[in-house]
Amino acid sequence: xxxxxxxxxxxxxxxxxxxxxxxxxxxxxxxxxxxxxxxxxxxxxxxxxxxxxxxxxxxxxxxxxxxxxxxxxxxxxxxxxxxxxxxxxxxxxxxxxxxxxxxxxxxxxxxxxxxxxxxxxxxxxxxxxxxxxxxxxxxxxxxxxxxxxxxxxxxxxxxxxxxxxxxxxxxxxxxxxxxxxxxxxxxxxxxxxxxxxxxxxxxxxxxxxxxxxxxxxxxxxxxxxxxxxxxxxxxxxxxxxxxxxxxxxxxxxxxxxx
Numbered sequence: 001x002x003x004x005x006x007x008x009x010x011x012x013x014x015x016x017x018x019x020x021x022x023x024x025x026x027x028x029x030x031x032x033x034x035x036x037x038x039x040x041x042x043x044x045x046x047x048x049x050x051x052x053x054x055x056x057x058x059x060x061x062x063x064x065x066x067x068x069x070x071x072x073x074x075x076x077x078x079x080x081x082x083x084x085x086x087x088x089x090x091x092x093x094x095x096x097x098x099x100x101x102x103x104x105x106x107x108x109x110x111x112x113x114x115x116x117x118x119x120x121x122x123x124x125x126x127x128x129x130x131x132x133x134x135x136x137x138x139x140x141x142x143x144x145x146x147x148x149x150x151x152x153x154x155x156x157x158x159x160x161x162x163x164x165x166x167x168x169x170x171x172x173x174x175x176x177x178x179x180x181x182x183x184x185x186x187x188x189x190x191x192x193x194x195x196x197x198x199x200x201x202x203x204x205x206x207x208x209x210x211x212x213x214x215x216x217x218x219x220x221x222x223x224x225x226x227x228x229x230x231x232x233x234x235x236x237x238x239x240x241x242x243x244x245x246x247x248x249x250x251x252x253x254x255x256x257x258x
Contacts, residue, residue, distance in 0.1 A: 002070065002115045003077075007122050010077050013084050014125035020152040021088050021130040023055060031138050031239040031253075032058045033208035034092065035076075036230035037066020037107065042075050044258050045227065045238060050079060050086060057130045059208040060092020060140035060166070065230040069107035091126035092140040092209065093166040098124050099158045100167075128152055128165050134247040135203035142168025142188050143196045143205060164188075169210045170224075172217040193218050204250035206239055216250060223250035227258070 023029050030049045035042050035058065049056060062076055063069035079087050093100075097108050098120035108116060129139040129152050137143065144161035146152060155161045168186050171178055175189030197205065205222045211231040213224040225237045240254040241247070 002111070002119060003074065004115065004118055006074075006077050006081065007118055009081055011118075011122040011125060013080060014089075014122065014127075017088075017125070017127050018153050019128045019155060020149060021057070021090075021127050023057070023130050023132040025133050026243050027055045028053060028243065029132060029241045030054055030056045031206045031225065031241070032056060033225035033227040033237060034059065034061035034230070035066070035072055036061050036094070036228040037063060037069040037072050038228035038230055038236070039066075039068040039071040039075055041227050041229070041236050041258065042072050044236075046075065046079055048258065049238075050083070052086070054086065056087040057138050058087070058089050059138060059206070059225075060090045060126075061094045061208065062089070062092070063107040064094050064105055066228055088130055089126055090130065090138070090140060091123065091128055091166060095123040095126055096157075096162075096166050099162070124157055128155060128162070132241060134241060134245060135201060136206060136241060136247055136250075136253075137200070137202050137204070138206040139165050141165055141207060141209045142170060142186065143193070143200075143202075145192075145196060147199065149200055167209075170213060170217055170222060172214065190218055193222065197221065203247045204253070206250060206253070215255075220249040220251040223253065223255075225255070 032045055062073050131137050142164045144164050171187050171189050173189055176192040178187040178189050180187050225239055227236045235257040238256050
């Protein structure tokens with residue numbers, strides 16, 4: 001069962017946040033991949049890093065697939081309400097239920113109509129991305145096709161750029177928009193990656209979403225991490241960016257297994 005009062009409180013907190021979070025340069029930033037119902041993983045991240053010296057960025061997909069979506073979500077909501085400046089919850093495709101329903105959706109299908117409506121509406125206020133002045137952008141899937149980072153704040157729900165952010169996959173080969181294959185998820189190649197990265201002055205992209213992606217793509221400038229056992233027994237990873245750290249590519253980040 002969801003605590004509807006806490007979900008309502010979360011909605012009010014999220015309404016005050018921009019779509020593009022500007023991360024502080026004087027804190028260690030911890031980037032957390034899909035947690036997908038893996039409450040144990042989320043609790044371990046919070047145990048190790050949820051303090052005044054760290055800012056946590058969760059990259060979306062908090063529910064479905066894993067064994068305890070309600071518990072995982074409850075832990076995240078409690079943390080966000082307690083210290084909203086220390087933790088940011090970005091939107092993944094599994095938070096886009098109000099915009100584009102999907103499968104598998106075991107968690108969403110388990111909710112009462114009242115719970116589903118309130119949570120789906122609350123998730124529409126989640127930020128899309130987080131930017132660090134070291135030249136690092138974090139989001140769930142692929143980079144939107146914008147001329148300036150500030151334009152992310154104006155991306156409409158359900159638009160093509162929203163779908164890039166929440167559903168976009170990468171292929172580490174040439175091309176722009178590629179054949180989406182049997183799953184119908186938008187796929188982008190290196191030509192699109194480099195064009196947008198250079199236009200926006202970015203050095204590294206940190207994302208999750210794509211379980212078959214290699215850890216690094218595009219000469220190490222794109223990092224894909226997961227922090228859940230929902231996809232199998234592989235390592236749960238987080239990535240750390242330290243204050244004052246010079247970033248040439250995503251390989252300069254510290255990657256930890258938790």
